[in-house]
Amino acid sequence: MRQHPSSRITPAGPVAMDPVPCTTPTIGAIMTFDPHHVMARLAVQRTIFHSEADFQHALAWQIQCEHPDARVRLHTRPTREIRLDLLVHLDGVRIAIELKHLAAAFSGVVAGENFELLNQAAQDIARHDVIKDVVRLERLVADGLADVGWSVTLSNDHTFWRPARKVDPIDAAFRLHEGRQLSGTLGWAANAGKGTTVKRDVPHVLAGHYQCNWRDYSTVIDSSGRPRDFRYLCFAVAGVPRVPGSRLAETPVVAPAPRLTAVTARDEILEAARTLANRSADKTFSVHEIVDQLRRQGSRYAENTVRTHVVSRMCVNAPDHHATVFADLERVGAGRYRLV
Secondary structure: OOOOOOEEOOOOOOEEOOOOOOOOOOHHHHOOOOHHHHHHHHHHHOOOOOOHHHHHHHHHHHHHHHOOOOEEEEEEOOOOOOOEEEEEEEOOEEEEEEEEEEOOOEEEEEOOEEEEEOOOOOHHHHHHHHHHHHHHHHHHHHOOOOOEEEEEEEEOOHHHOOOOOOOOOOOHHHOOOOOOEEEEEEOOOOOOOHHHHOOOOOOEEEEEEEEOOEEEEEEEEOOOOOEEEEEEEEEEEOOOOOEOOEOOOOOOOOOOOOOOOOOOHHHHHHHHHHHHHHHOOOOOEEHHHHHHHHHHOOOOOOHHHHHHHHHHHOEOOOOOHHHOOOOOEEEEEOOEEEEO
């Protein structure tokens, strides 16, 4: 369903509202919106989505719940050429948000609901389009159509946060793996085929500098009993000053980064591990002890998420080494672990 640009999101659908007058935002007002906090709260309600549209509506409603006075718009057109996923008016600040839901195949029942996600493939084009969103947000802020922008990409496809296996992939400039720095002019490799670059052959020019820091979103179990991780990538986008004869200036004007209040499963597990290591004579602990400690800490993460992190994603000598993402823990005996 297409959302009217002057409507407010509600569980039942859009409600017509008066236009929101633009005011000069303050840094304090910009920092009142923390997408990481919103994503953490959303993960409690929704661990998986059927589609990008499903993700968009759920996030819009979560923002409305977090900020009842905000005015949230879906699918607006700030200009004739640009269609924006979300526009949020909060405390006099216009927040432009672009979303991506990049799915690998998944089949399973989650919270009593059946999910059948198809493998979207074409990861090279998807990476290109994520960066295209960032360029679009930079221009919206530069043109005075938004005060700050956020790009949020949610995926269960590990190829997005892991480095490329090929030495020279055609989308090397667009890679989004953990720790990657994005800046400057980014384009396809010379050997990229026309089937890939058609309508995407103009290089992207980023005014700002962005680091890829993927965060844990959720872990769900598929129909074969395997845990499947969803992670998200978030870029804070600031505008650039307008100069005569140029749409974008070379030096970005970067607003202070919003304070990040949400913590990941990895953060909480490491905190619990340090606490347990300090109590133990041999500095070791079990998965069960980690789970119990997290409950005492008031963690919101499910036990299966914690176990998957400890025995696989955070363990340097896990049986399936391909599942390891962080070198945080080492298995030292039957069911015993220690910090690396």
